[in-house]
Amino acid sequence: MENKKRNILITKEQIENRIIELGCQISKDYEGKNLYVLSLLRGSFIYAADLVRHIEVPTKIGFMTTSSYGHNEQSSGSVKVVNDIPDNIEGYDVLVVDDIVDTGITMQFVMDHVKNLGAKSVKSCVLLDKPERRKVPITPDYCCFEIPDVFVVGYGLNYGDHYRNIPYVFNWED
Template identity: 75%
Template sequence: MENKKRNILISEKQIRERISQVGAQISKDYEGEEIYILSLLRGSFIYTADLVRNITIPTRIGFMTTSSYGNGEETTGTVKVVNDIPDDIKGYNVLVVDDIVDSGITMNFVMNHVKKLDAKQVKSCVLLNKPERRKINIKPDYCCFEIPDVFVVGYGLNYGDFYRNIPYVFNWEN
């Protein structure tokens, strides 16, 4: 893949600007309250770090690891909890943060899991939304960018175990 040309879909500057806007909106929507950010590892760690720096209200942060892709480009359709939520989230406003929602399977699974733990409210926040791939009817509450049905990497999204460190979102041209 590396010998193919990168097609930048979303630049580093566009990402920074949009995350600032989403962080401001979350701060406004939850003004006077506290939130618990639940970052889904590994893909969302970069997005979560940048997002929380743009949120101005009291914020707790926790991490959960799920797996449904392995090293492939297609979901297996089954979500496995690798590392569960480390904190008691009962009574919290929980914002589930992920890098991308495409099939909706993982986000739906995690949101239902969080609801069973008696969270006060559960909403979702994603960097990328790929609605053409939806298998479960779910719409992110907060979203930075909607993208077409293309395989993307960079800014936390990986191919194999690589490319998460690239500061923009791209795909390879054919």
């Protein structure tokens, strides 16, 4: 893949600016609430870290690891919990943060799981939304960018085990 030219879809600056806006909106929406940000590993760790720095209400942060892709470019269609939520989230207003929602299967699974654990409320927050690939009827509550149906990497999104560290979102040109 490195022999191909990178096509930058979303710049570092665009990401930074949108996260600041979203952090302000979330701060307003969760004022006076008991916020728990649940970051889905591994893809969302960079996005979640940057986002919570701009949330100005008291926030508890936890992590959950799921798997539906493995090393493939497409979801397997089934979700496996690799590491579950480490905290009791009963009574919390949970914001599930992920890098991307495409089929929606993982997000729907996690949101249902969180509800079953006694969360007061559950909303979703994603860096990228790819609605053309949706297989379940879910729309992110908070979203930085909507993208077309292309395979993307960077800013937490990986190809194999690489490229999460790139500070922008890109795909490769043929």
